[in-house]
Amino acid sequence: MKGDVFSLGDIQSNETNLWRETSFALHLIKQAVNPRLGLKKCIKNWKDIAKYLSENQRNRKRYVDNITFLS
Secondary structure, eight states: OOHHSSOOSSOOOSSSHHHHHHHHHHHHHHHHHHHOHHHHHHHHHHHHHHHHSSOOOOOOOOOHHOOOOOO
């Protein structure tokens, strides 16, 4: 009787489970954006991490140097 109602293998389904697929995609995005980092490793390499995340210094002339004085 059980064989008529339930399949003997795993559950068969032809429909895609949108909730499961979306949940898995969100999990993958979270891993890409926020990778797992150990606290000791972060503290040890903090200077390098800060250096890689910082912006480059800007090479602009000072505004005062461009002003022509009327005298």
